[in-house]
Amino acid sequence: xxxxxxxxxxxxxxxxxxxxxxxxxxxxxxxxxxxxxxxxxxxxxxxxxxxxxxxxxxxxxxxxxxxxxxxxxxxxxxxxxxxxxxxxxxxx
Amino acid sequence: xxxxxxxxxxxxxxxxxxxxxxxxxxxxxxxxxxxxxxxxxxxxxxxxxxxxxxxxxxxxxxxxxxxxxxxxxxxxxxxxxxxxxxxxxxxxxxxxxxxxxxxxxxxxxxxxxxxxxxxxxxxxxxx
Numbered sequence: 001x002x003x004x005x006x007x008x009x010x011x012x013x014x015x016x017x018x019x020x021x022x023x024x025x026x027x028x029x030x031x032x033x034x035x036x037x038x039x040x041x042x043x044x045x046x047x048x049x050x051x052x053x054x055x056x057x058x059x060x061x062x063x064x065x066x067x068x069x070x071x072x073x074x075x076x077x078x079x080x081x082x083x084x085x086x087x088x089x090x091x092x
Numbered sequence: 093x094x095x096x097x098x099x100x101x102x103x104x105x106x107x108x109x110x111x112x113x114x115x116x117x118x119x120x121x122x123x124x125x126x127x128x129x130x131x132x133x134x135x136x137x138x139x140x141x142x143x144x145x146x147x148x149x150x151x152x153x154x155x156x157x158x159x160x161x162x163x164x165x166x167x168x169x170x171x172x173x174x175x176x177x178x179x180x181x182x183x184x185x186x187x188x189x190x191x192x193x194x195x196x197x198x199x200x201x202x203x204x205x206x207x208x209x210x211x212x213x214x215x216x217x218x219x
Contacts, residue, residue: 014180015196021184044177 007053008060016060017044020067026074028081030088036070143213147205150185154178167204179203190218 008016017040024036047059144164152159157172168174168182183199186192190212194202202208212218 010176011200014176014200017177018180018184018196018199021180025188041177041181048175048177 005057005061007056013044013060016063016067020063020070023067023070023074026071026078028078030086032073032077040066137216138213138218140209140213143218144209146189147186147208147212150189151182151205154182154185163205164209165204165206169203183208186212190215192218 020040021037024033024040027033027036043063047056050056050059148162148164151157151166151168151172152162154174156174156178161172166172168179169176174182179202180199183194183202186202186208187194192212192215194211198211202211
């Protein structure tokens with residue numbers, strides 16, 4: 001069996017959280033942006049109380065792959081962004 | 093010619109400074125026109141009161157925060173009972189409000205309203 005991957009330390013987790021939230025800002029679509037933010041906040045909060053190192057490492061690598069997905073999709077969505085912005089984006 | 097026009101305009105635009113001290117006590121080398129910079133181009137910096145108000149609004153509109161407890165010196169984790177994830181969220185909201193990019197190292201240090209206000213006020217690109 002391969003040696004266990006060391007669980008991420010606190011600063012790595014916070015940095016992953018921040019990176020996903022930053023990548024959410026690049027989406028031109030309001031709904032997807034808000035969903036990404038909401039979902040990351042919820043999932044990081046749900047997994048806050050985990051204590052088993054292997055579970056933490058698994059969840060952390062899941063988060064990393066989600067970050068890569070978000071980055072790629074932000075690029076793809078920007079290629080075909082609609083001209084008309086959502087009403088929620090227009091400040092009153 | 094342009095400089096003469098400029099000094100003529102400056103002479104008219106000058107706002108009178110009201111000094112309460114006696115005229116004998118003010119040294120003669122104090123030039124009153126230094127208190128008014130009519131044609132300065134570096135004055136688009138934010139006012140401190142504006143920065144404080146906007147940051148307090150951001151913190152108060154955070155769902156987990158009790159708005160009555162928010163003051164400019166409040167500490168996010170110690171006084172408001174937030175955790176480090178909430179801290180990151182608040183710093184992201186501040187970044188969006190002032191259109192800044194705060195690097196991770198600096199963002200980790202912003203722990204309280206006072207630090208946030210200081211950072212934003214001292215940032216040259218804040219708007």
